Amino acid sequence: MKLTQAEWQIMKALWKKHPATARQIMTRLPNGVSWAYTTIKTMLSRLVEKNAVGEQKRGNTSLYEPLLSQRKARLSAFTSMLDQAFDGATGPLVHFLLEEQQLTARQKRELIEKLNEESGK
Amino acid sequence: MKLTQAEWQIMKALWKKHPATARQIMTRLPNGVSWAYTTIKTMLSRLVEKNAVGEQKRGNTSLYEPLLSQRKARLSAFTSMLDQAFDGATGPLVHFLLEEQQLTARQKRELIEKLNEESGK
DNA sequence: AGAATTCTACTACATATGTCGAAGATACCA
DNA sequence: TGGTATCTTCGACATATGTAGTAGAATTCT
Structure with missing residues (x-):
């Protein structure tokens, strides 16, 4: 959608x-x-x-x-951007996020935390 | 663009x-x-x-x-998606990436590595 | 009840996007 | 050099998107 x-x-x-x-x-x-x-x-x-x-x-x-949840709408916006611009590959996107300073230092820290939490469970 | x-x-x-x-x-x-x-x-x-x-x-x-580089095109696609669907806030996007299993375990590991590299320098 | 307000249902119209076809100018091959 | 393939330029047309006006029905105010 x-x-x-x-x-x-x-x-x-x-x-x-x-x-x-x-x-x-x-x-x-x-x-x-x-x-x-x-x-x-x-x-x-x-x-x-x-x-x-x-x-x-x-x-x-x-x-x-x-009837459409925000979550689904976001998912759709995200995946269609991903398919379009990154050929559906999250790898390049991640690279991009880091290289293009799309994340602030704080966000990176938070991200690390979350990632660690996850790998811990 | x-x-x-x-x-x-x-x-x-x-x-x-x-x-x-x-x-x-x-x-x-x-x-x-x-x-x-x-x-x-x-x-x-x-x-x-x-x-x-x-x-x-x-x-x-x-x-x-x-004349338009792929990098710029990607940046534009990304930011316009971000503005549209996440009100320009990377925070919710990051949250989303993690929650929605948009990243594979491997990607998460790589991401952590890169983030660590960065915070190290 | 009559007037003013507010809704809905339609229609309209400009610009954007996706997809060509036709006609004429060029280039290349036998 | 004539025919065939290829290019270019224009115009066209359908569907999507953004934006709104009009007319008539329903509601509400006085």
């Missing part, structure tokens, strides 16, 4: 708290993003189509709920 | 060896991908537009050359 950029915005707002109305989602969008109400409705419809979001009506208003 | 999926295919073929003609690129595409010659030309034109690829004519034939 690959989300587009705009869809990510909607999903993030929805993951924060749900179920939620389109109106609520609108208020939760990041500052830079100011979409028309109908734009949000359109995005939601498309997400419902894709089964990434569920919709139930309460009165004349729709309540939306994520 | 964000590349689309199709553009990645072309770039990968071009990175392998360059300069290269459209025809050569065609033969280097992965097995699954069998685009018409003109499709490849179209992709190349668009990449030239974007300054990701340079073009020089030799006779009536164009020679193409990457």
Whole structure:
């Protein structure tokens, strides 16, 4: 389930708290993003189509709920980036993470800790 | 410089060896991908537009050359994924990498080694 | 009840992306 | 030198994506 950029915005707002109305989602969008109400409705419809979001009506208003978890969305974003740019190989990615200073010293330390924890169990 | 999926295919073929003609690129595409010659030309034109690829004519034939390095392309793919799906925070990504078994035991070991090397210097 | 507000369902439209085909210019081979 | 293969340039078309307007139904306020 690959989300587009705009869809990510909607999903993030929805993951924060749900179920939620389109109106609520609108208020939760990041500052830079100011979409028309109908734009949000359109995005939601498309997400419902894709089964990434569920919709139930309460009165004349729709309540939306994520069907796609953030974890899965992330996994999908990650693996598709990995396939695309690193031919699916985590090896080069790891190399890249280290070489490109994508990790701060602190993160590296934490990473080491976690890795050690894991190898310990 | 964000590349689309199709553009990645072309770039990968071009990175392998360059300069290269459209025809050569065609033969280097992965097995699954069998685009018409003109499709490849179209992709190349668009990449030239974007300054990701340079073009020089030799006779009536164009020679193409990457202007965008694989490193930069990867960096861009990575950071845009990171921004999109992990709000730009490597912390959650690292967590994710470990939790989701995205790394094999061997990779984790290597990672530890590298991290240690680094912290040592 | 009538007006104002808010929703939904549709439609629309621009730009991006994936994929070519056609037509004319070039190059190469018998 | 004529034919055949190959290139290039343009244009085209479908689907995806971003963004929103309109019209009519439902709800709410006064």
